[in-house]
Amino acid sequence: NAGVTQTPKFQVLKTGQSMTLQCAQDMNHEYMSWYRQDPGMGLRLIHYSVGAGITDQGEVPNGYNVSRSTTEDFPLRLLSAAPSQTSVYFCASSHPGPNTEAFFGQGTRLTVV
């Protein structure tokens, strides 16, 4: 039972570098999302997708891109890393609906120096 798999678990980037955080789920969930977790704050939504080929912006989308070519995969791209993007990133998936349980990956701790 893999659930939601995120890679890598840790990453250090230099300012200006780009990278892609990978997220894959094997539960056939239509809805997938990316959150960031900063100290002393709750998680904040970056981008989300309600199905393959459909993505939209969340609360804090600037500096990030996403795509959803398959139901299983939802990568998050940092275009030009900035120190303000130092955070822990979580990918989540669920069936659509407000009452459904969101399943989370184990997170990626990203440090931008």
Add this chain to the structure above:
Amino acid sequence: AQTVTQSQPEMSVQEAETVTLSCTYDTSESDYYLFWYKQPPSRQMILVIRQEAYKQQNATENRFSVNFQKAAKSFSLKISDSQLGDAAMYFCAYRSGGDSNYQLIWGAGTKLIIKP
């Protein structure tokens, strides 16, 4: 905009005792859902319990129960017979029943320490 507030950054409890974590929220909506998630040191978010706003009965999952006070916009989590494995960050989250983005609005979390 909806907000979720957890006013206790840290709580501690003796093993086998009962502890209550507080959560308040602000919304003008009538259709919404509330969740408690646990984040152990492994970092992975795990659903503990959920509550539908239209249900008056408080949700219960084994040793975990909630006290849902809709008028006061309060959603506290009670953990009975605390165990060492309950040590974690606990997050309260809100989700609108009407938003198509299914966004979870999160509180800042409460760190729960279990004393053996």
